[in-house]
Amino acid sequence: MPTPHYGQPRYRAIAEELRERIESGAIPPGALLPTESILTAEFRASRGTIRQAIAVLREAALVVTEHGRGTYASLRPKVGRAVTGGRAEARPQEVAADPELAALFSVEVGTALVEHQSIDRRDGVVQAVVRTYRLLRPNQ
Amino acid sequence: MPTPHYGQPRYRAIAEELRERIESGAIPPGALLPTESILTAEFRASRGTIRQAIAVLREAALVVTEHGRGTYASLRPKVGRAVTGGRAEARPQEVAADPELAALFSVEVGTALVEHQSIDRRDGVVQAVVRTYRLLRPNQ
DNA sequence: AGAAATTTGTCCGTATGTATC
DNA sequence: AGATACATACGGACAAATTTC
Numbered sequence: 346m347p348t349p350h351y352g353q354p355r356y357r358a359i360a361e362e363l364r365e366r367i368e369s370g371a372i373p374p375g376a377l378l379p380t381e382s383i384l385t386a387e388f389r390a391s392r393g394t395i396r397q398a399i400a401v402l403r404e405a406a407l408v409v410t411e412h413g414r415g416t417y418a419s420l421r422p423k424v425g426r427a428v429t430g431g432r433a434e435a436r437p438q439e440v441a442a443d444p445e446l447a448a449l450f451s452v453e454v455g456t457a458l459v460e461h462q463s464i465d466r467r468d469g470v471v472q473a474v475v476r477t478y479r480l481l482r483p484n485q
Numbered sequence: 486m487p488t489p490h491y492g493q494p495r496y497r498a499i500a501e502e503l504r505e506r507i508e509s510g511a512i513p514p515g516a517l518l519p520t521e522s523i524l525t526a527e528f529r530a531s532r533g534t535i536r537q538a539i540a541v542l543r544e545a546a547l548v549v550t551e552h553g554r555g556t557y558a559s560l561r562p563k564v565g566r567a568v569t570g571g572r573a574e575a576r577p578q579e580v581a582a583d584p585e586l587a588a589l590f591s592v593e594v595g596t597a598l599v600e601h602q603s604i605d606r607r608d609g610v611v612q613a614v615v616r617t618y619r620l621l622r623p624n625q
Numbered sequence: 626a627g628a629a630a631t632t633t634g635t636c637c638g639t640a641t642g643t644a645t646c
Numbered sequence: 647a648g649a650t651a652c653a654t655a656c657g658g659a660c661a662a663a664t665t666t667c
Binding site: 494495496530531532533534537551552553554555 | 656
């Protein structure tokens with residue numbers, strides 16, 4: 346079998362399909378995904394490709410994998426706009442760069458950065474807090 | 486050849502070695518890393534293993550790979566010296582809630598949260614750093 | 626402009642190691 | 647101990663993007 350992946354690679358297509366199942370609730374939060382072996386059979390793909398697909402979901406924090414156990418659907422599907430009141434507030438503010446941010450932005454520790462904070466709530470309960478950091482004035 | 490990986494897997498050891506070369510300046514910022522083919526010969530490892538090692542560096546934002554071109558060392562500063570617990574960037578990571586996060590999540594200050602950091606970069610230059618915080622155990 | 630070489634991307638099949646049940 | 651499931655590693659083949667000639 347050749348390797349035709351015009352446009353979308355197989356592993357991404359498979360990741361999409363699995364993402365659908367998770368976000369739709371077909372695979373409920375906390376539940377185990379089918380084993381790599383089963384997915385291999387279902388999608389008629391090699392195990393490496395299946396693992397690549399799962400890696401995409403892991404990167405997206407949609408699943409968590411445990412050695413010898415399996416891969417679980419994350420307890421936190423869809424962070425996006427919940428139809429019911431998942432509104433996010435923003436609050437620009439200047440903060441001092443911690444060592445890691447300083448290294449990333451190539452500035453001195455303590456340099457002022459702009460912090461943008463948004464909050465994802467569901468039914469009034471804070472689900473996630475997102476902080477975005479940028480330079481006051483981009484260098485380079 | 487068997488696959489003994491007591492403790493450290495091969496690909497992580499190779500990633501460590503390459504990380505050394507980058508952080509020491511042996512591979513200066515912006516420079517191309519040796520091709521996968523060359524690394525395969527040097528480390529006597531399969532291409533898959535080399536690619537896995539490079540994936541680790543990519544995850545740590547130490548390199549950027551471009552299709553058909555090669556893998557570049559990131560333009561990040563060698564400031565990453567002070568290693569006072571300052572990890573380059575482990576992916577999902579547990580951190581202690583600061584007062585503001587603690588208030589938002591309704592937990593005690595210092596409670597462990599999961600931090601996920603992603604970096605938006607253009608041409609190797611960091612544009613923005615996004616940190617997302619969530620509870621370890623979502624308490625509905 | 627076009628062809629070839631180079632380099633990374635995707636995919637397969639197999640084998641073995643390690644963790645969990 | 648045995649079975650199950652994920653992790654690591656190898657080798658081969660072809661696709662796609664880039665560079666070189």
